[in-house]
Amino acid sequence: MAIAMTVVLYVQTPDVEFDYLKGSALLTVIGFIAASLAYRVQRSSLGETSFIPYLSALVLYPSWTVVVLVGVGSAAAEIRRRKLGIKLVFNVAQFVLAAACASLIYVMLGGKPLAGEDASFNPLPHSTAVIAFLLVNTFAVAAAIGLADGKSIIKTWYEGNAAGFVYDIVLIPFVFGFARAYHDWGIWGAAPLLALVVGLRFTYQSKHQLETTNRELLELFVHTVEFRDPYTSGHSQRVSRYSRIIAKAVGRSSKEIARIEIAGMLHDVGKIHEIFAPILSKPGRLTPEERAIMELHPIKSAELVAKLSEFTDIIPSVRHHHENWDGTGYPDRLAGHDIPLGSRIIMFADTIDAMTTDRPYRKALTEVEVRAELQKYRGSQFDPHICDALLSSPEYHQIFVPADESRSSLSFTQIFERARRPKTPT
Structure with missing residues (x-):
């Protein structure tokens, strides 16, 4: 698709204006620098700001030659990060395809190269x-993930990108401003863009590092709690x-999912309280008095979560995760x-984990057995x-897939292998 769109753009604008190309070449170099300064968002994914200078290069001179330069710049950055094979091809192709489509639309809507005589802002093509x-760019990734998981590409895109797309x-x-700055001031006009790219990189990296550190501290605290219960x-x-x-x-929305996920992480932190220590270490069955004490742990968990101002909205989710639908919880x-x-939701997750974990008195239940148990207590618990x-959703099966095989850890090679794999009838 990337090659085909570049050919179509070549047919529309076959001539090359080398005077126009200089500025775009400089901006693609800045794009390469931005791609090389990619920051880690998760263990298996990176974030970068290279699309800003690449877009400015395309607005400055919407031509097939600039699309090729974008491809060369992104390929050089991928190679520098030691990415090879299908992952490199996919990442470069999605940039080239996005650049070619953007340039073609820009030209077809009457947009003129800002590197030329007319450097005015034209709202529609820009x-x-x-x-x-x-x-x-984002739909390309959503398509790969959607094909891998057998889900709607549009739904996959919406879940991963809708919230940030508005921003x-x-x-x-900004894209127009940087292209215009180069047009008016030459190489000195590109300097603010380079400064912005570097600044954004370190700002975003610091933000994600802070979020990662907070998450890891929460996990460390939760691990400390779980040491009490073998x-x-x-x-x-x-x-x-x-x-x-x-x-x-x-x-649920992406924002709601994130908050419920955190509540699930913190739902049992109250067990760190000293009143639960002797009960958690007891090997036999609990007495009625001990059971009554254990039923205080959601309250203790909610009290601890309440001490964190960022999590006040999830206090009710933590406090009531043992309430039954019929009121007997x-x-x-x-x-x-x-x-x-x-x-x-946490009630489901908590119970499913109990059912799928080996205990001294029984083996872990299978996916089919868990389904039967959920149906049995539907409307009561x-x-x-x-x-x-849940039971009618394809997501249900993901619960029984080991965490290290989840989609977040798949490489693009694995994604495409999974997409080509024949589907097993349910």
Whole structure:
């Protein structure tokens, strides 16, 4: 697709204006620098700001030659990061495809090269070209993931990009501004863009490092709690992951999913309280008095979470994660929709983890056996609407896939291999 769109652009604008090409070449070099300064967002993914100078280069001179330069710059950055094979091809191709589509739309809507005599801002071609670049770039990744998971590409794109896309639209005047700065001041006009690219890189990196550090501190705290109970090692991490999957299956927004995921991580932190220590280490069955004490742990967990100002909104989800749909749960015997949605989701995740973990008195249940148990207690322990949505969703199977095989850790090679794999009938 990238090659085909570049050929179409060549047919539309075959001539090369070498005087125009100089500025675009400089901006693509800045794009390469930005790509080389990519910062780590997750263990398996990077973030970068190279699309800003690449877009400015295309606005300065919308030509097939600039698209080729964008491809060369992105390929050089991928090679510098030691990426080879299908991953390199995919990453370069998505940039080239987005650049070619943006340039073609820019030309077809009457946009003129800013490197020429007319350097005025033309809202329609400028804005549409930037939006087209961003859409094609993000849809390419959504298509790969959607094919791998057998899901709607549009839904996959929406879940991963809709929230941030509005903010990306703000780039429209900046893209034009940097292209115009080069037109008016030459190489000195490109200096602010280089400074912005470097500044954004370190700002975004610091932001993500802070978020990662906060997350890891939470995980460390949760691990400390779980050391008290020999049968719950990794329990909170699994409940957090299952909560995310279930929230996604019932169609919650990305923001809601993130908060429910955190609530799942922190749902049992109250067990660090000293009153639970002798009970957690007890090997036999609990007495009624001991069980009554253990039923205080959601309250203690909510009290601890309340000490973190960032998490005040998830306190109800933590406090009520043991409430049953029919009102027989604890600590407050809430029923039905009076139970916070996050708590109802964590109830599923918490119970599924208990069922799928080996215990001294039984082996872990299988995926089919868990389905039967959820259906059995639908409407009594579990929200029937969530139960139906979860069991009918393809996300349900993801609960039983080991965490290290989840999509977040797949390389593009694995994604395409999975996309080509024949689907097994359910």
